[in-house]
Amino acid sequence: MLSNESKQRIQALYRELIKALDLKPRMGQRVMIAEIAKALGSVKTDDKGERNNDAGIVVVEAGTGTGKTLAYLLASLPLAIEQEKKLLISTATIALQEQILDKDLPNLKKHISLPFNFALAKGRGRYLCLVKLDKALQQLSGILSTIDLFEQSPEEQDRDLYESMLSQYAVGKWDGDRDRWGEEISDSQWGHLTATHRECSNRRCPEFDNCSFFKARQAMEDADIIVANHDLVLSDLSLGGGAVLPAPEKTIYVFDEGHHLADKALNHFRLEFGVRAQRQWLKQLEQGVEQFVGATSMPPSILYALQDAPGQCRELSSHFSLMWPLVFDLMGDRDRLRFEQGRVPDNLRDLLNNIKAPLQPLLQCLDKLNDMLQQSLDAKGEGEFSRDVAESWQAPMGMMLARAESLWEAVTWMAAEEAEGEIPVARWIAKTPFGEDWDIKLSASPIAVADQLRKNLWWRCHGAVVTSATLTALNSFNNLSWETGLPDWVGYHRVASPFDYPNLGQLEVVQLASDPKSEQFQSDVEGWLKTQLDLTKGTLVLFSSRAQLEATRETFIRDWYESLLCQGFLPKSEIVRRHKERIDGGKGSVIFGLASFAEGIDLPGEYLTHVVIVKIPFAVPDDPIHAATSEWLESRGRNPFMDLTLPAASIRLVQACGRLIRKESDSGKVSILDKRLISSRYGKLLLDAMPPLRRI
Structure with missing residues (x-):
């Protein structure tokens, strides 16, 4: 339980900050501070100072305008210092990371009486x-x-x-x-x-x-607060924790933009390799080993193994030569082929298992050689190799070992077979660019990372806060809980935005003559944009596909040349800069954007008064991980559309609508050009989860 002393300290710091920054106290912000402090203050520890009870993890969805960054900092920093733990703030985007480092933390450090240091962590x-x-x-x-x-x-x-x-x-x-x-x-x-x-x-x-x-x-070791990103946190956890960042047991995590955590973890655990790329690398490895043996005096303990290495490289290369026509035939005229239920064809699995036979001794040899080179750097002339040799070859041999380890993991996982009842792994092959030619890449990815996060993060951390403006899907935390593997005892809280949405903005569902499944939809969208957009204002048009964005751009670029900015044709930061410059100059500006413009973009006031969402942002149906997850859910008698596709679309839709109202003084309109929100049975579920803008 949170002690009275800790509670009073946090309340005093909050009053200090409100007074110093001349802020208006917000009920939602105070509720968020209280819930986080209550959760983190309930942690019990053993003799080693590690958490040994079901407490210390809390999830808070905080609506836009809550002031969530200052809330979680004020609630968690005093407790982290009191409990002698590091406070690690993890974000998904560079924009938020820069805001925390350049604005929020300096403001906090300047205006509260609790001294602290902070540092940025990078890979x-x-x-x-x-x-x-x-x-x-x-x-x-x-x-x-x-x-x-x-x-x-x-x-x-x-x-x-x-x-x-x-x-x-x-x-x-x-x-x-x-x-x-x-x-x-x-x-x-x-x-x-x-x-x-x-x-x-x-x-x-x-x-x-x-x-x-x-x-x-070293700066991290001296810091009370460490700012990192989700990728670095996940990478460190995969190495056992404490490799680059503090160990989980010594850390209180705050995952801002927490709705990205599961997706980031999925990408992190994906393994893949290209057939042609591996053949090229094996040729380089063979030449490198021969060069090393020829230029260096070999100790007997490694010479025999290294003499076999070139032959092992050639044997591996021959296996990849056999793999090429096999995967080429499997692909046919497709660009990508997903294996149903994650089951690789027997002939491909046999070939993958054959690769492991020569790869294992090669990997062991490189591992032993790398250790000997490392030790020789610190042996004061008494190692197996001279210091000159160790300094010259340690780095390239380390690269070879890392590449061999990566190949071993990818081949092993690609060839594995899950037991009956286990969650399957998504496995697929796809054509990819390779120099001036192309390659076929074999990929394997989990479809769920709940077990990995539960084992490596939630069960080990001293405490954790997961927060974002959009954590619920269809007004429920169930999707987040399932994807991230959060323990059953975690507390979930929703803090409403302080904004008076009905009086600030409008939401209209435009009922075009056609829906997105019709061939007529594109011309209907273009017709509506041509007549309904005010080119003197700040507008953001969000598309679900690059092809549709580019097709629409081709229609308007000539007439709207002075007003139109399109994602993919300019860097994101340059689009935002030019857009603001035009609005500041009294001109209008229209941005055509994709998913990355639906969140993390802050265009308050006159910079953005109209958001147009072309269609409901459903996931691409042929995405291999999404398709594999849908297949697995269906096999268990569940409805993939209702349990997976619709919740994900709800989150994206809420995020897109959230671009409009960023401050209490903002106003404008959101237009959605997808009449399925009205005509379909699921439309009401999506509409009910959106910000309470006035419906027109």
Whole structure:
């Protein structure tokens, strides 16, 4: 139970902030603070300080305008400090992360009497590796021969960039963060400058004390609040927790934009490989091993295994050569083929299992070699390899090992068979671009991540808050609970928006002559847009498909050239900038956008007075994960449309409508051009879940 002392401290901090920022106290914000504090304050711990009771996790849907960021910070920060835990704020989008870092946390730190520090956490791949930068410059100067295992030799035209980075980092004008470099850095340029966890030698590295990544980690250790994103949190959890971020047992998590957590986890656990890509990599691996053996004095303990490696690479390559005509025939003239119930054909499964035979000893050999190279870096000349050899080869061998591990996991999961009654894995093959040609990629993904999240996160964390403006689907938390695996004892709360929606905005369902399933629908949409849009105002038109957006653009781009901005033709940030610039200049502006413009876009006031939703945003029916989930639900006697498709569409529809009213002074109209909201039996369910705008 929350102690009176903690309760009074949180209330005092809230009063301080309200007074300092001249804010109006909001009932919803106070309710949110109370529920979070009550949940986190009910945690009981064992002798190690770890949670040992069913408490500490709470879900809060907070309507737009609640002030949820300040609410969860004020409720959780004092308790995290009191309980000697880290408070980790995780977001799904860069825009929200920047708002928290640049506005919310500095404001809080400045105006409350509770001192705290905060830091941003990013993955290793966002930071400079000084060793790799030095090697790139030495290779360009001819001082160091290139170990070109993956066709990634540094380019001469990048020499000035690399030299500038080195000098800027040396004098402290740059901290090694890719996102803080003053100019855009391409992936090909950055690939020579950053290290994976397999390449990094950690404390054995000669540049450890100057390493930008480990400096950032030190800042995290000194921080009370760490800001990260869902991908980094999930990646850290998959490595056991505590690899980059604090261990779950020592952390109170706040998952803002929590409705994205399950989808992010699904993407994170997907495994895939391309047939042609693997053949190319195996050729490079074979050449790399031969180059290493030829250039290095081999200890007997590894020489025998390495001598077999080129032959294992060739054997693996022959298996992938056999796989190509097999998957090509399976594909036929389709671009993608999903295997029903996740069952891979027997001939393909046999071939996948055959791949594991030579891959296993190769993987074990690379693992042993990588360990020996790592140890030689810290052995003061007494390791199996000289320090020069270890420094030159540890990174490329680490890359080879990481690639081999990834292939092993993907092949194993692709070939696996689930037991009767288990939730199936979605498995499919698809054509993908590969250089100037194309490849066939084999993919496997869970259709549900509830078990993984329950085991790695909810059962381990000290506490957690899941929040967003849209967590319910069709006015229920059931969908969120099932997707994320939240424990049964978790508390769920809805905090209504303080906005007076009926007096601020209107909602109209436009009954066109046709519905989205008709061939006439596109011309009806274009006809309505032509006559109903006010080109002197700020308008956002949301499409469910890129093809329809581009077709509509072709119709209007000539007449609306001065007003129209389209996603896919300009960067998102540039579209928003130009849109605001036009409105500020007294002109009108129309944005054509897709799903990413339906959330995370903040266009208050005159920037946006009309939102047009072309049709109900149902998931694409041929998405392999969605299709596999529907198939599984149907096999269990459930209705996939009502249990999966409709709830997901409800969330997207609410998010899209939420673009209109961002402040208490906003006004405008939402128009939905899909008459199924009126004509279908499920339409009322969708309408009842939407913000209570005045219906017209």
